[in-house]
Amino acid sequence: MTDDHAPDPVSYNALKTAEPTLPFAWYHDPAHHAREMAAIWQRAWIYVCRAGALEPLDYRTVKIGSQNVVILRDAGGTMRAYHNACRHRGSILCTKANGRLGSRLLVCPYHQWSYAADNGRLVATTSFTEPDGFDRAALGLFPVALAVWRGCVLVNLDPDAAFDPATDFQRPPDNLVHFPLEDMVTGHHWHSEIACNWKTFWENFNECLHCPNVHPELVQLVPMFSRRIIHPHDVPDWPDHAARDDPKYRGGMKTGAQTWATDHSAQGRVISTLTPDDLARGHTYASAWPTFFIAGYPDHVRIVHLMPLGPERLRLSAEWLFPAETFADPSYDPQKVIDFAVLVMEQDARACELNQQGMHAAPLMQGVLMPEEYVLKRFQDWVRVRLDAVGAPGHD
Numbered sequence: 001m002t003d004d005h006a007p008d009p010v011s012y013n014a015l016k017t018a019e020p021t022l023p024f025a026w027y028h029d030p031a032h033h034a035r036e037m038a039a040i041w042q043r044a045w046i047y048v049c050r051a052g053a054l055e056p057l058d059y060r061t062v063k064i065g066s067q068n069v070v071i072l073r074d075a076g077g078t079m080r081a082y083h084n085a086c087r088h089r090g091s092i093l094c095t096k097a098n099g100r101l102g103s104r105l106l107v108c109p110y111h112q113w114s115y116a117a118d119n120g121r122l123v124a125t126t127s128f129t130e131p132d133g134f135d136r137a138a139l140g141l142f143p144v145a146l147a148v149w150r151g152c153v154l155v156n157l158d159p160d161a162a163f164d165p166a167t168d169f170q171r172p173p174d175n176l177v178h179f180p181l182e183d184m185v186t187g188h189h190w191h192s193e194i195a196c197n198w199k200t201f202w203e204n205f206n207e208c209l210h211c212p213n214v215h216p217e218l219v220q221l222v223p224m225f226s227r228r229i230i231h232p233h234d235v236p237d238w239p240d241h242a243a244r245d246d247p248k249y250r251g252g253m254k255t256g257a258q259t260w261a262t263d264h265s266a267q268g269r270v271i272s273t274l275t276p277d278d279l280a281r282g283h284t285y286a287s288a289w290p291t292f293f294i295a296g297y298p299d300h301v302r303i304v305h306l307m308p309l310g311p312e313r314l315r316l317s318a319e320w321l322f323p324a325e326t327f328a329d330p331s332y333d334p335q336k337v338i339d340f341a342v343l344v345m346e347q348d349a350r351a352c353e354l355n356q357q358g359m360h361a362a363p364l365m366q367g368v369l370m371p372e373e374y375v376l377k378r379f380q381d382w383v384r385v386r387l388d389a390v391g392a393p394g395h396d
C-alpha cells in the first residue's frame with residue numbers, strides 16, 4: 001500500500017528471481033536488535049510532533065531505544081533538542097512525556113543543577129563553591145540534531161546529521177507538494193502497541209499480497225489492491241491493460257469514492273490546492289524509513305510514526321491533519337476518516353503479530369520474497385547496507 005519507490009514507468013516492477021528474506025533471528029534476537037538500534041535508529045530522523053504542538057517553554061521527551069531526548073521550544077521560539085541527562089551525575093532532567101518548563105531553565109530534579117533552555121549551557125550548580133578544575137563551560141547539555149520540515153519536528157541522535165528530504169525519504173517527497181502541510185491543524189492523535197519487530201511493520205506496509213484477506217473494506221475502496229498489487233505495473237501483462245480507465249487496473253479509488261473514509265465521502269471538503277492528479281491517485285505516500293510516513297488523501301493527511309520498544313514490540317502513533325477551515329466546519333465529521341484508517345491499521349497490526357509469532361519456529365531460518373514484494377527487497381537491502389556500514393557483526 002505504498003509508493004515508497006517510484007516504479008519504473010515502462011517495465012514490469014516485480015522481482016524476477018526468488019530472493020531470501022532477512023534471517024528471522026533478526027526479528028527477535030535481543031543482541032541483533034541492539035545492533036539495529038545503534039546502526040539504524042540512532043542515526044535516523046525521528047518524527048516527534050508537529051511544530052505547532054509546542055508553545056514557548058513546552059517540551060516533549062522521546063526515548064529512542066536507551067537514549068532519552070528532550071525537545072523544547074525556547075522562550076525565543078526556537079526548537080532545541082538535548083540528551084535528557086544531567087552532566088552532574090546523570091539524572092534524567094525532564095521526567096514527563098510532555099510538559100512546560102517553569103522558567104527559561106532546565107532544572108535537574110536530583111540536585112537542581114540548571115541549564116539554559118536556549119543553548120544547554122550550565123547556568124548554576126547548588127554547591128557552596130566550585131572546586132578547582134571544575135569547568136562549567138564544558139558541562140553543557142549534549143545537543144541532539146533537530147530539523148523542522150514542513151511543520152514536522154524531527155530529531156536525530158547523530159550529531160552530524162543534517163536533514164535532507166531528497167535522501168531521508170525513500171524518494172523525494174515532491175508528491176506532497178500540493179498538500180498544505182505547514183498550515184494544517186492536528187485533529188486527532190491515536191496510539192497503539194503492536195507485538196512485532198519494527199521491520200515486520202514496514203514489510204507489511206510495503207506489499208499488498210495480504211490485502212484481500214486482511215483488508216476487505218480497503219480493497220473495496222481501492223480495487224487494484226484486490227489484485228494484491230500496489231502499482232499497475234506489478235503484473236507482467238500490465239501493458240495489455242494500460243489504456244483501461246478501470247480503477248482495478250489503473251489504481252485509485254473506485255468510481256464515485258472521494259477519500260479514505262468509512263462512507264468514502266470527502267464531505268465537500270476536498271483540499272483546494274490539490275491537482276486533478278493528486279485526486280485521481282487518491283492516496284499519496286512519502287516514507288522515511290525506519291521511523292515515519294506521511295499519507296495524503298483528498299481531504300486530510302495522516303502522519304504515522306513508530307518506535308521500537310524492544311525486539312518484538314513497537315509503539316505506533318498516528319495523527320490526522322486537516323485544513324483549519326475543514327476542521328472548523330461543524331458539518332465535517334473527521335471521525336469518518338479516523339475510523340477508516342484505524343480499522344486498516346488494526347487489521348495490519350493483527351497480521352504483523354501473526355507474522356512475528358511464526359518467525360520463532362526453530363527450523364525456519366528465513367523466508368522467500370515473491371515477485372510482488374520488490375519493495376521489501378529494497379527495504380531489506382537498505383537494512384543490510386546500514387548494518388554493513390557500521391560493521392555490525394552477526395549477519396550475512
Ligand code: FES
Binds near residue numbers: 090109
Ligand atoms: S544529577 Fe543532576 S544535579 Fe545531580
Ligand SMILES: [Fe+2]
Binds near residue numbers: 001204205210211214
Ligand atoms: Fe495492510
